Amino acid sequence: SDDFLDSKPVTTLTDANFYQTLEDAELAIVGCYDGVQAINQEGVAFPVASEVFSDNCFGGTGNNDGYGYQLLDEFDLQRSPSDQNLFEENWINYYEAIYRVNMLLTKMDQIDWEGDTATMHSIEAEARFLRAFCYFDMVRLWEKVPLVTVPTEENVPQNEPDEIYAQITNDLLIAIEKGKETVEAGRVNKWAAKSLLGRVFLFYTGYYNKSDLVGLVSASEALAHLEDVIASGNYGLVEEFKNLWPAASATPDPENNTLISTYAGKDNQETIFAIKHNITSNYDGDTDGNHWLVMLGLREQAFSPYGRGWGACPVDPNLYNAFEEGDERKTASIIAIDEEGLDFDNSGQREYTGYANKKYIPLALPDGSDMAVQNGGFNFMIGQYQDYVCIRYADVLLMAAELGSPNAQDYMDQVRERAGLDPKPATKANILEERRFEFAFEGIRYWDLLRQGVETAANTIARSTTVLNGGVEAQKVIDPQNIIDTRGLQMIPQNQISLSDNVLKQNDGWN
Amino acid sequence: LGLSAQITVTGLVTDDSNEPIPGVSVLEKGTMNGTITQTDGTFSLQVPEDAILIFSFVGFVPQEIPVDNRSVINVVLTESITGLDEVVVVGYGVQKKKLVTGATLQVDGENLQKRNTISALQALQGQTAGVQITSTSGQPGEELKVIVRGLGTIGDAGPLYIVDGVQTSDISYLNNADIESIDVLKDAASAAIYGSQAANGVVLITTKSGQTGKTQITFDSYYGIQNVARKVDLLNAREYAVIMNEAAINSGKAPYFTADDIDNLGNSGWADTDWMDQMFYDNAVTQNYTLSFSGGNNASTYSTSLSYTGQEGIVGGPDVSDYNRYSFRINSEHKLFDGMITLGQHLTFAYIEKNGIKVGNQYNNSLRSAFNTSPFLPVYNDNGEFLNNTKNAGEMYNGAEWVPWYEGESNPYASMIYNNMSDDNNQKLLGDIYLRVSPIEGLTFETKYGLDYYTIEERSFIPEYELSVYDFREHDQASQRLEKGVAWTWTNILTYDFDLNDHDFTVMAGMEAYQYKGTWMHTRNTDLLPTGLDYAYIDNTTNTDLARLTFEGAPNDESMLLSYFGRVSYNFGEKYLLNATFRADGSSRFAENNRWGYFPSVSGGWVLSSEPFMEFTDDIIDFFKLRVSWGQVGNQNIDPWQYLAPVQVANTNYYFGSDDFDAAGNTPGAYPSRLANEDLKWETSEQLNIGFDARFMKSRLGVNFDLYQKDTKDWLLQAPILATAGAEGPFINGGDVRNKGVEIAVSWNDQIGDFRYFISANYSYNDNEVTEVPTSDGIVHGLTNMLYDNSLEFYHRAETGYPIGYFWGWQTDGIFQNEQEVLEHTSNGTVIQPDAMPGDLRYVDQNGDGILNDQDKVMVGDPNPDAVFGFNVGFEYKNFDFTVAANGVYGNQIVQSYRNHANGFANYTTEILERWHGEGTSNTIPRVTETNINYLFSDIFVKDGDFLRISDITLGYDFADLINKSFISQLRLYGSVQNAFTFTKYNGMDPEVGYGVEDGSSGIDLGYYPRPRTFLLGLNVKF
Known part of the structure; x- marks a missing residue:
């Protein structure tokens, strides 16, 4: 009879018997964190790439290595023409992380929460935060990316930035509403969501020159969230x-x-x-x-x-x-x-x-x-x-100051005082200048420049100087026009464009 | 010495129809005394009165006739109609060759053994029209790629192997001397009886069995030495320095060396290593010894053998590349109750030790790294140890502290030695027991239980070492792996032969059940005490850090098949032939609703030569059979449970703790790692075949001809999925490919007196074209990063309208000789390559839009040969025998990429000396630079792969007659040269490049382990 042909895997679970219990939900959310961890593990990691793009650093690497990092540093594909897939692993890993979140969110209803609403809310908040976190990286790197919020095998076209920012904002607002108030190591809580919302607000309104975040969050609301984080008393500056x-x-x-x-x-x-x-x-x-x-x-x-x-x-x-x-x-x-x-x-x-x-x-x-x-x-x-x-908390302080907190001067003073410096007026220009020193090499500077406008970023990053290649003096030129032509965005992996049969369109300046 | 009286014997030799036969050999048995018949068929010969005469002639059954003191002996020889009365193996039975209506071919074991190869498949090369057999590597024991009638899928395209009725995945355990015959079922009608697994053809192997009344002891052996047949020359230190200088200048840098530096390289503190020489091992041994016994009486027959086969690798030598196989076999059959019941068994056991260097992709290829290492790097330091190329490592070379020329490189020879220390073996036991009952005339019931059992043991060691900043290991490591598995097949067949007047019927019905199960365990740990390969057991490892400890074990994916099948064979007077088969297969690999697949076939034949109206051709045409067949076969070659989405727990940890180092502190997570496809079903191949088999001129000339069209549909294909799906793509059914082709095999056997000779040749032409691909862009893309670091895609696994795995790149149009040519290379007034310099490649802007991009990439090569061919020529004269075997392909291309163009300091082959270095110096090889600017994929990587290889030349002499001892029937000594000559324009080490970077890719030479040239001596003794 047919029974002879029945067979099932014994060393893996299958989706037929997963997403059922609280325990499954916990496994699944850890899987989402693991997915987010993976986004920087292959390709060019976001924090490294962000520094290479910025005026903090050059590309560097070995004198005999390929020129991929110079390509990024100079926004110039001609520096290493075959490196059209530098970000492919990142692109894939971002979507893998997002897929894990999407799966979990679509299965929320079928999980037996055993009446534990707090856990249910917290897991949803964590998942949404992680998805927003990924899309915020992606929309900054590539701007128009396909917005996928339920698992799909379709050939999804790119979305407009506003649609992506709306999704990020909505996810963060829900994470703020449902996230835990307690601080646990490594875990996302509502304070993290509020802080990220501040960063999203500043970048979006700066880069796109808008007054609010896609009509969903006003400047005062963004500030209020940051003030909440500060007022919660959960965080503080490390002394030294x-x-x-x-x-x-x-x-x-x-x-x-x-x-x-x-x-x-x-x-x-x-x-x-x-x-x-x-x-x-x-x-x-x-x-x-x-x-x-x-x-x-x-x-x-x-x-x-x-x-x-x-x-x-x-x-x-x-x-x-x-x-x-x-x-x-x-x-x-x-x-x-x-x-x-x-x-x-x-x-x-x-x-x-x-x-x-x-x-x-x-x-x-x-x-x-x-x-x-x-x-x-x-x-x-x-x-x-x-x-x-x-x-980190210093960022929250400076963001709140930048958004015009009544305590702006105090916030900025706290940061400067910890650095061993005297106060300075909390003007927008001074705050941005302060951020340059406070957050160097943390993957923040480039985006701070970009949100001041592509021209400002291009002119700040442009260089014509001398460096040593293998001990020999060499000219190093970063042409601001390249940054203007690309609007500071990165190339979409060519392989993914091919796979999509050109449904995906390459960003300007990278063809 | 008993002298008998000599008499003169005369006589006439005629055939069945009383016609005299000229040229018949008449030989006194056991001597060299003989003659041949005259044109009128008569002969005359002086012989002792008690002599025995042997009459033989091509196409006739030989006869032995005692003289018995007669002076006149007339003989009637009967035509043997060579081969046609022989039976061939078909699925679940045998059939008279004459009555076969499908496209099958048979190679007998003797022809395999003569080739002195360690693998039967390699011995088949060149003997089988329509079957392309290609080495995937020249390393001993590496698998051969067998493609029957063109690639039918971009998945696993290998055929199904059936040994004595038991299916198995691999026949490398078999010793050639144990094989009676190999039958290949090429068309769907022949293969359909194997249904589900036959889409890529079926190879049936019959091992030797004993014969009643004939006891035979044979001893066969050979011993040979192997060397590389053709090496690729790399630049020596001086040439390398010149090229590096030129590359630096061309890249806008200062040269590295002055002319003085180059003249004084010998005193520079750098070496001049020829890494190719270093990698190859001279006079590697290959050998085989087989002792066989066979015999039997009316009740029982037996055949048994014991053998040893060994082959050392020509790269690295036996320490790292070696193959040893010990095997024994016993087959027997016993008749009980007056033959009403037959009980029999087959059993072969093989113990195989196999070690090998890496022969995979660019990062897993020991030989390739030799191509990329500069000659400046020495092999050894002053202490005779492998030199560590890390800066400031304190290495002394030639009395001074070693200063690396390029820190990115490391000793490829040392790396090969360090990373290939292993002690691996596997055992395989394949056999069956069968019981056959024939209760009434014509009715046979057979039940057979077959077993395919294997174990694999691997043990390896990597020492702590440092060869460079990139190639190092901080902890020595031991690894142990064990795997075992068993597949059993239970087959029950009922066959009934009957006839109604001249209408012959054979009806067969059967069922079969198959199950495979296996498990494996693997442990790996570091910090051995004591250390070394001899001590590389887990008990000797001391590390307790989890990150360096691996322990894993799981069942292999189980697999079950349940099948019901039947066949009706009908013929009318052996003139009109009809076969129909049907098979239903249930497979555990598919979801319940798609579990069953149904595979029908029908074929017919017409023996025209038996028709009265063809009688007038009888003098020329001995036999002519027309065949037509159609059938469907399937393929289920995928991992099980593709219809489910697995939830991955392994490797899905996250660390929520705050400690710096906390190897045990991770929290497990999970996610569904693959999308599911519940609709997954069988892949199907449908084939139409038209052909004929014919024999002419007293069967001296044989011709087989086939025309076929094979459509493979609904490939089982892992969907090339967009990243946005976020998970691994599921297997889907999608993609069709059509293979069309022609096969011709021609043979000629004749005899002129004592001189018998034969020529056989075969030729097959195949055209492969993908007809549908289910992806959004109609392409299944190839892998990137394969030719060198970060190289882009250069082949499409499948694209509608193109052959599988075709090479996709820019077409070049020579080299820009000067600035003017760069500016003149325009489309619609746009300069196409504005950044190009003189010496760079000129690419064709296919679409004329003035921009060079993916839209300008076209088919620049096809790895699938248009034609595969082979021939054998040989003669026997008295006690001499001589054969030449050859095989070849044409119409295919090879992508050659020995060099990592992303590394400016990688060495080149001497081909680069012909580079462009000034106007008019070259129009084919671009200028050298430190970048890959001229090595974006284009046709300059592509080379023609046509070749004709003289694969074997053998000359033998049988001393049995000289010794004249009646119990020795053969004492043949022979010498052979294998891979004697290869005629090809391909400039790599070996044009037979079966390697591909994945399924659906082939013909990629990244530093291919070449097949050796072998000189060997052999001995065959028969008692």
Whole structure:
């Protein structure tokens, strides 16, 4: 009889018996977080790309590497014509994360919540936040992306930016309404949603020169949300700026081959939302490590506490020199190679400037070995564990100030005071200037420039200077016209355009 | 020495119709004494009075006649009508070759054994019209790609293998000497009886069985040495320095070396390594020893053998690339109750040790890395250890501290050695027991239980090492893997033969059940104590960090099939032939509502030569049969449960904790990783075949001819899905491909006195065209990042109107010789390549829009050959035998990409010395630069893959007659050259490139492990 042919998998669940219980719902939302973690693990990670685009950094990497990072830095496909799919893995991973959220949201009704409405609301809020987070990255990178909110196999055309922003806004408003008030490490709550809404508001209204967020959120509402975060008392500034960053807060102890650290720790009181990492990446499919940190390590050399890596994002000396006298953030943010007396051999480095970022960099022990590997990481490339802090409290303060909070001056003073600086008037220009120093290398600067208008961004980023390629002087030119032509947007992966049979249209300037 | 009296014997040799036969060999048995008949059929020969005469002639059954003191002996020889009375294996039965109405072909085991290959499939090469057999790598034990009548799918296109009635996925365990015959069912009508799994053809293997009354002991052996037949030359240090300089200048940089530097490279502290030489191993051994016994009496027959086969790899040598197979076989059959019941069995057991280097894609190809490493890098440091190319690693070379020329490269030889230390083996047991009952005349019931059991054990070790900043391992590692599986097949067949007057019927009905189950376990851990391959067991690993510890185990996907089938064979006077088959298959791989597939076929034949009105041709045409067939077959080659969406839990963790290092602290998550398709059903292949089999001129000339059209529909295809779907695409049914072709096989056998010779040749032409693709753009795209780092798509797996896997790129039109030519290369006044420099490739703007983009990409090559052909020529003269075998293809192209063009410092082959370096210097090879600017995919990667290979030349001599011991019937010593010559314009190491980067892709040479040239000596002894 036919029974002989019956067969079912025994080592995987199937969707027929999933999304049923509270336990399934918990598994599913963790799956969504895992999906969001993956967006930066392949391709060019958003935080790295954002710094390369900006005036903080050049592309860098190895002197003999491909020119993909120069393509990004100079907004010029001709720099590396075959790199038309630089962002394809990101594009795929964003949609994978979104798919997981979409699946869960469509199954909310079939789950037996056992009357636990609080959990039900919180899971929905988390899911919606994560989806909004992904779309906000995507709409900034590529602007018109296909907006998918229920799982589909259709060939979905691109949506207008306003439609995408409306979805982001709606998701965040629901997350604000339903999100938890308590703060749990790694978990999205309503405060995170309010904070992200502030960032979305500022970017949208700035880049598109609008007064409100697609008619759904006014400036005063956006401000009110930020004020709520501040008033909640859940968050605060870490006392010393350098303690936000593992490398900046570490001192080598050669005698014991260890690092003495004053690091405030993951999930410190300043963290509002972070993509979290652990040392558990391997080549069997576990990707919990921070896979992009290695890009920012010093080119193939370790100088404890700074670990080795591939030398992307050499820091523009302009930034180093622009810090005010006495600004503690200068040395907490930037490795000045000569000033710190590092015997760095730049013959393998492209676009060497003498400066590197200190916020996101692997750690090395005094004997030069990699900190992550010494503590169980698979290797220094995928085993890194530093969280990517997407939104921190200082940002909320400065956003609230920028949106005209009655306490604007106080908020700005708090930030400056922590940096060891005297107050300065909380004008919009001063606030934006402050953000440059406060958030360098955190994936924020470029978008702050772009929201001041494409022209402003283009002219600020434009460069004609000299760098060292493999120790040899070379001209480095960033033509502002390229940024204007592309409106600061990135290329849509060519493979996806082909797959869609040209239903997807490439962004201007990238053809 | 007993001397008998000599007498003269005379006589006449005639055929059935009393016609004299000239040229018949008349030989005194056991001697060289003999003659041939005259034109009038008479002969005369001096022989001892007790001699035995052997009369033989092509196309006739040989006869042995004792002289018995007679002086006149007249002989009537009967025509053997070679082959036509032989039976061939068809599905679930045998059939007289004469009555076959489908397109099948048979190669007997002797012809396989003669080829001295370790794989039967390789021995088939060139002997089988319509079957394209291609090495996927020259590495010992690597699989061969077998394509019957053109690619029918972009999935798994391999045929179904049936050994003595038991299906199996792989026949590499078989020793050629154990094979009686191989039958290939090519058309759907022949294959349809295998229904669900026969869309890509069926290969039936029959192993040897014993014969009543004939005890035979044979010992066969050969021993050979193998070397690379053709190497590719890479630039030496001096040439490399010149090219690097030129690339730097062309890229706007200062040159790296002065003329003095180049003259003094010998003292520069850098090496001049020929990495190709380093990778190849000289005089690798290949050998085989087989001892067989067979015999039997009226009640029982047996055939048994023991064999060892070994082949060392020519890349890296036996430490990293080696194949050893030990096998034994016992087949027997016993008749009980006066033959009413027959009980029999087949059993082959093989123990195979196989180690190999990486022969995969650009990142998993040991040989390829040698192409890309500069000659400056030495193999060893001053201590004789592999040199570490990391800067400041304190390595000493030639008495000075090593300063890397390019830190991105690392010793490819060392990397191959370090990463291929393994001790792997697998065992396979394949056999069956059958019981056949014939209660009444013509009625037979057979039940057969077959077993295909295998185990795989893999153990490997990687040491802690550092060869460069990119190629290093911080912890040594041991890995152990075990897998076993068993497939059983239970077959029940009822056959009834009967005739009504001249109407012969054979009716067969049967059922079959098949099940496969298996499991595997794998553990991997680091930090061995003690360390080394000998100690690479998990018990010796000490690491406790979870990130470096892997432990996994699961069942293999089970698979079940339930089938019912039947066949009616009818003939009228062996003149009008008709066969019809039907099979119903239920498969566990499909959802319940699509589980069953139905596969019919019908075929007919007409033996024209038996018609009275054809009598006038009898002198020329001995046999002529016209055949027509039609049938449908299926394919179910997908993983099970594609109709379900699996929820992935593994690797779906997230860390919510706040510790820096917390390997055990992750929280598990889950998500549905693939979309489901409940409507998934069988892939179907439908084929029409028209052909004839004919024998002419006393059967000396044989011709087989076939015309076919094969349409494969509803491919089982993993949908190329848009990223917006967010999950893996499901398998869908979609895509049609049509293969049309012609096959001709011609053979000629004749004898001139003692000189017997034969020529056989076959030729098949196939045209492959995709007729429908179900994706939004009508294309199933190929992979990117395959030819070198970040390289773009260069082939389409499938696109409507094109062959499967065709190469898709820009067409070039020479090289810009000067600035003026760049400016003159326009469409509608627009300069097409404004950024081009003299020396760059000129591309064709196909659509004339003045912009060079994807719209200008066209078919620049087709990896599928238009034609596959082979021939064998040979003769026997007295005790000598000589054969030459050849095979080849034409009409296909190969994409060659040895170099990683994303790496400016990668070495080149010497072809680059012919580059453009000034006006008029080259119109085919562009200038060198440090970028990939001239290596965006275009036809400059594409080369013609036509070749004719003389695959085997053998000369043998049988000493049995010289020894004159009656118990030794053969003592043949022979010498062979395999892969003796290859005629080709292809400039790679081997034009037979079966490698593709995925299913539906082929003909891609990324640094292909070439097939060796082998010189061997062999011995056949028969008692």
